[in-house]
Amino acid sequence: MEFSYLTRRNELASLDGKRFDVIVVGGGIVGAGISNLLSANGIKVLLVDKRDFASGTSSNSSKLIHGGLRYLGQGHLKLTRDLLRERNYLLRHLDFVKRMDFDILVDDGSWSKSSLYFGLFLYNLLGGRLRFPHFQKNGYSYQGYRGRFTYEDASTDDALLVIHNVVSSVMQGAVAINYLEATTFRDSEDEVETTLTDRFGEGSYRVRTKIIVNAAGPWVNFAYNQYTSKDIQNLKLSKGSHLILKRDKMNLENAVAFRSHLDRRQMFIIPKGEVVLVGTTDRFIESPLSGEMEADEMAYILDSVRKIFPSIDRQDIVGSYSGIRPLYGSGNDPGRVTRDFHIDITGKMITIMGVKITDYRRASRKISKYIGEMLEADLEVRDLPKILYNRGERDPLDSAVTMECALTVEDVLRRRLGYYYTTVDQGRSKIRTIEDRINKIITADQHK
Numbered sequence: 001m002e003f004s005y006l007t008r009r010n011e012l013a014s015l016d017g018k019r020f021d022v023i024v025v026g027g028g029i030v031g032a033g034i035s036n037l038l039s040a041n042g043i044k045v046l047l048v049d050k051r052d053f054a055s056g057t058s059s060n061s062s063k064l065i066h067g068g069l070r071y072l073g074q075g076h077l078k079l080t081r082d083l084l085r086e087r088n089y090l091l092r093h094l095d096f097v098k099r100m101d102f103d104i105l106v107d108d109g110s111w112s113k114s115s116l117y118f119g120l121f122l123y124n125l126l127g128g129r130l131r132f133p134h135f136q137k138n139g140y141s142y143q144g145y146r147g148r149f150t151y152e153d154a155s156t157d158d159a160l161l162v163i164h165n166v167v168s169s170v171m172q173g174a175v176a177i178n179y180l181e182a183t184t185f186r187d188s189e190d191e192v193e194t195t196l197t198d199r200f201g202e203g204s205y206r207v208r209t210k211i212i213v214n215a216a217g218p219w220v221n222f223a224y225n226q227y228t229s230k231d232i233q234n235l236k237l238s239k240g241s242h243l244i245l246k247r248d249k250m251n252l253e254n255a256v257a258f259r260s261h262l263d264r265r266q267m268f269i270i271p272k273g274e275v276v277l278v279g280t281t282d283r284f285i286e287s288p289l290s291g292e293m294e295a296d297e298m299a300y301i302l303d304s305v306r307k308i309f310p311s312i313d314r315q316d317i318v319g320s321y322s323g324i325r326p327l328y329g330s331g332n333d334p335g336r337v338t339r340d341f342h343i344d345i346t347g348k349m350i351t352i353m354g355v356k357i358t359d360y361r362r363a364s365r366k367i368s369k370y371i372g373e374m375l376e377a378d379l380e381v382r383d384l385p386k387i388l389y390n391r392g393e394r395d396p397l398d399s400a401v402t403m404e405c406a407l408t409v410e411d412v413l414r415r416r417l418g419y420y421y422t423t424v425d426q427g428r429s430k431i432r433t434i435e436d437r438i439n440k441i442i443t444a445d446q447h448k
């Protein structure tokens, strides 16, 4: 199977005027998961992303597959249990979802020895394990903390999880096109006409569908407003940033979960290849356009991590990244807005907000229930969505360009091969090779 610049060009050539059952707007984890599930059921799906697949929040997360110990602390027992079940499923079935041990640091506040002992015992139990947490007074040189417990969770390459779902959808008959923006929706009695604009080349296309799934992440309100002329009430955008730091000064055995001494917020230090990811911040923003890391966020993360590893300084910063959580809820504290997802159905548009990467399968099954009702189709959801695609022994760069529709160097560095988030040079030494490989496929096309 090929899924590349060439197949994209061919799909675009015949797109105008086509009919599908469902258009999915947004190729993050939500859009990719639902496309995968629907196409497994023989539903005709068009999946579009205005930039690359996974270029929104789904490549800029903490990359954890977890139940959220914090949600347990807030009393969300059911949410934590559901997320842990999903974690366990993904650990069993995907080789790029990996077990990760965390040292959680005991402090003087609500993360005291007894509350963490109880919380971790419950967390393990909800995750299907009867395991008594073991306290160690000293670990390596954690300054100002009283000791640690070690617990088990998981980590992944978030973008790769999206890409595997996109390619699996295509293998089952979906049409998936990146750099194609849904710009307007026009409703008629039984169909919606969506206008799509090519952001990689030129051209504009119209397609007709029975349903629109609005999985536009931080941009959900733009699509919703375009369709309904109203705004989503209670949509909250919360920005979270990470610093990417060199790993060599931190003698890390495990990932670290701790509370910042500055404001008692939970943070993580996550080892990834040659670097560590440290985050995250959590602050409301007005618009998805203000999604860059700010200077005070950088200072906050650096100060927090220096409490544990005092020798870290600005020289150790390799890079940074920010993502935006599209949350649904009320209140002024971003940390307390629910992290469970919310689905809205208005006319032929199904809008979904607040899905954790860990939870994408549960969310996909829930959305498909509504789609089944709207299409009057009996959809099979058991064990779906499933990943069918596997790179196997193929060269990863070759797979990225010919089987995973990477069109730019950035697509490869950030969302196919992950160098941006795992190496000290963030993949700069590979740029030439990647450019050559991409150009080969584009020039081959021009010479046809």
Ligand SMILES: Cc1cc2nc3c(=O)[nH]c(=O)nc-3n(C[C@H](O)[C@H](O)[C@H](O)COP(=O)(O)OP(=O)(O)OC[C@H]3O[C@@H](n4cnc5c(N)ncnc54)[C@H](O)[C@@H]3O)c2cc1C
Residues within 6 Å of the ligand: 025, 026, 027, 028, 029, 030, 031, 048, 049, 050, 051, 052, 053, 054, 055, 056, 057, 058, 059, 060, 061, 062, 063, 064, 065, 066, 180, 181, 182, 183, 215, 216, 217, 218, 219, 220, 223, 238, 239, 240, 241, 280, 322, 323, 324, 325, 326, 353, 354, 355, 356, 357, 358, 359
């Ligand atoms: C800092 C941070 C850390 C996180 N850490 C974790 C974690 O460790 N584990 C976890 O499970 N979850 C985590 N999350 C939550 C999770 O990452 C997000 O909730 C999830 O990625 C949202 O996915 P999405 O598909 O809704 O949105 P996105 O991934 O943002 O996808 C939306 C897509 O829609 C596209 N789009 C928008 N408008 C249009 C249009 N008009 N036409 C076509 N395409 C369009 C965008 O280009 C984008 O690619 C974290 C979130 C943040 C912000």
